[in-house]
Amino acid sequence: MASAVGILTAAGTYLILRLRTFPVIVGLALLSYAVNIFIFASGRLAVALPPVLSTQAEGYTDPLTQALVLTAIVISFGMTAVIVMLALGAFLETGSDRIDTDDDDEGAR
Incomplete structure (x- = not known):
């Protein structure tokens, strides 16, 4: 379990640092x-x-963690839907899905 969490965290961090919205x-x-x-x-x-x-x-499974995970799944689905809509709006407005801001800084000077 620990290695799965580590691999998913590393892959997620790597993909967040990309310059395109889909990754x-x-x-x-x-x-x-x-x-x-x-x-x-x-x-x-x-x-x-x-x-x-x-x-x-003889024992029981902790229901609190199951409820927390279920809540987190619902919240992450909603968050993903909002981010997809923002990315789609940005793509339709600019014609590109790049998220770098170097061009905006040079035009302001």
Whole structure:
């Protein structure tokens, strides 16, 4: 689990530093997946145990981490949709999906 979180974080960080909007969006998605796996793994991974404490079960799975991951999935989906719409609007306005600002600085002088 730790190596999966590390690889997803490294790949997401690398993609966020690109100069095109699509790799930035994919990088943000990879970072959100890494955070979701980290939160889920921090809740003591248990197989075939109920998420609530009952009298018949020997143990239970922590339901708080499952709720946090479910909430994070919904929020990351909404965030991705907003970023895609912003990137699409910028592409339609400028005709390019580059996100560098060097040209804007030179025109202001």
